[in-house]
Amino acid sequence: MSPYRPSRELRLIGSIDVPQEPEWFRRGACYRIGHELFFGPSSDGGHRETPREKEERENRARALCDECPVLAQCKDYATSFSNGLQVGVWHGGNDHQRKLDRRKEQRRTADQSRRERQTS
Numbered sequence: 686m687s688p689y690r691p692s693r694e695l696r697l698i699g700s701i702d703v704p705q706e707p708e709w710f711r712r713g714a715c716y717r718i719g720h721e722l723f724f725g726p727s728s729d730g731g732h733r734e735t736p737r738e739k740e741e742r743e744n745r746a747r748a749l750c751d752e753c754p755v756l757a758q759c760k761d762y763a764t765s766f767s768n769g770l771q772v773g774v775w776h777g778g779n780d781h782q783r784k785l786d787r788r789k790e791q792r793r794t795a796d797q798s799r800r801e802r803q804t805s
């Protein structure tokens with residue numbers, strides 16, 4: 686089980702500046718940038734993001750990730766959850782990309798297991 690707070694809880698809190706934040710978090714390029722850029726507008730704000738708005742927002746968030754000094758730690762964090770983080774941009778990836786990465790990793794693990802069974 687991950688020691689970290691899942692993103693849905695961070696979203697409920699309304700800020701990514703939380704007491705349980707990992708030690709590297711304050712060195713992230715996103716630190717104190719604003720929750721909305723990485724997670725989108727809050728659902729109670731009345732505005733639903735269009736797909737184009739989401740893409741533009743995520744591209745701006747990714748540009749920060751590209752230059753972030755803790756990109757590797759952020760990736761470890763984001764992948765430390767068994768089902769992956771469901772929302773937001775983390776380590777330059779959005780929810781869809783994380784889902785694709787998880788599927789790729791599951792296929793790789795399954796292929797490896799199959800190969801090991803065939804050789805034993």
Ligand code: SF4
Nearest residue numbers: 713715750753759776
């Ligand atoms: S990689 Fe992106 S999401 Fe992660 S800490 Fe850096 S800026 Fe924030």
